[in-house]
Amino acid sequence: MKTDTLLISTAMVLLILAAGVSSEQLNQPLFLWFNREAGILPDVFWANMTFVADTLFAVAVIAIVASRAPHIFNSGFVLLVIGALFVHGLKNLLEIPRPPAVLDLETFKVIGPVVKNHAFPSGHSFTALATAGLLALNMRSIPATLALLAIAMVAAISRAAVGAHWPLDILVGSAAGLLFALIAQKLTNDIWWLQSVGLQRFAAGLMTLTCIAMLFHDSRYPGTQLLTISAAALALLALSRYWYTSLYIERKARK
Numbered sequence: 001m002k003t004d005t006l007l008i009s010t011a012m013v014l015l016i017l018a019a020g021v022s023s024e025q026l027n028q029p030l031f032l033w034f035n036r037e038a039g040i041l042p043d044v045f046w047a048n049m050t051f052v053a054d055t056l057f058a059v060a061v062i063a064i065v066a067s068r069a070p071h072i073f074n075s076g077f078v079l080l081v082i083g084a085l086f087v088h089g090l091k092n093l094l095e096i097p098r099p100p101a102v103l104d105l106e107t108f109k110v111i112g113p114v115v116k117n118h119a120f121p122s123g124h125s126f127t128a129l130a131t132a133g134l135l136a137l138n139m140r141s142i143p144a145t146l147a148l149l150a151i152a153m154v155a156a157i158s159r160a161a162v163g164a165h166w167p168l169d170i171l172v173g174s175a176a177g178l179l180f181a182l183i184a185q186k187l188t189n190d191i192w193w194l195q196s197v198g199l200q201r202f203a204a205g206l207m208t209l210t211c212i213a214m215l216f217h218d219s220r221y222p223g224t225q226l227l228t229i230s231a232a233a234l235a236l237l238a239l240s241r242y243w244y245t246s247l248y249i250e251r252k253a254r255k
Contacts, residue, residue, distance in 0.1 A: 003145050004182060007133050010149060011178040018171035030167045031099060031160055035108045038161035043111045044223035049158035050112070051224045052151070053124035055080070056214050058131040060235035063207040065135060067238035070200055070246070071188075072138055077203035078194060079134055079184035086180065087126050087173070091118040099163055110163035112221040122165040125156035125173035126180070133181025152177075162221070204242060211235040 021027055038046060051057055059080070066072035099108065101116035132152035136145035156174045159165035165173075188194045214232035218225075 003136050003140055003142065006142065006145055007136065007178045007182060011175040014171050014175035014178075018168055018175070021168050021171065027166050027168045028103075032103075032108055034157070034160045034167070035099075035163060039109060041161075046158045046161040047111055047219075047221035047224050048227050049155045050124060050162050050164070051219050051221055051227055053128035053155035053158065054219065055123075055127050056210065056217060056228075057231055058127045059207050059210045060214060060231040061131060062134070063204070063211060063235040064238040065138070066204070066207075067242040069138060070204075070242065071195070072134070073200045073203040073207070074194055074196075075134060075138075075185050075188040077199065077206070078188050079130055079181060082184060082187075083126060083130055083177070083180050086176065087121060087123045090121060091123070094120050096120040096169075099166060108163055112162050112164075112219075115164055119166060120169045120172065121176060122156070122159050122169040122173035124159050125165070125170045126177040128152040128155040129174040129177030130181045130184075131177075133178045134184065137181060137185045201246070204239065204246075208236070208239050208243075211239065 021030060062072060062076040066076060095117065096119040098116050098119040100110060100114045105114070129149070129152045132145075132148035136148050139145065153174065156170050159170055160167060193199070211232045214235075215229060217228055217232075219228060
């Protein structure tokens, strides 16, 4: 099975599940059930997994991988841009309330900040699956793809465990993330200027600044500071290698 086929198939399964949840009106009961059952694992686990789905963490991961495969800076940048436009555009258009705006806070558990607006789709779920999809498309390994998808799906469902999103938000956001990873990769492969070294350097520069800011970022989720700083530090080390190699080769070529 090709990686593309696996990603598309997974996205379709997620959308079918979303249709089932919607048609059977299972969104609220499924949320309450999972939020309750997720308590078997400690809060710090779900807090860290939800940060794994954060855009900042995605930037750090993409930067680490792209430092050794610089073309991923280009496709990663395209994915971040079109993904942000899609997710935030839809959130602002639909204005669907999150669980804390609908349910009594005594009936479920919230880990971290209480957020009430812009539920659909889940941006964290989108980011987790989009990042996994993009990396999978560049690895072209089915076992690696399955491992990435498994981690990303745990990160995605953490949004229900922390009380921030409905199952429908997570399913649609996850499916869209996979599909947008495919779109971003195709756009980058087909449009010549999206492959340029100039865009690569621009994306690497933005990711470097983002990772520096990440060192001082407060996710507002308990116990995530170590993961935040570690991811940022590793990304900056990888980026320093990229900048040294990139600029050294360029300087040498000019001589």
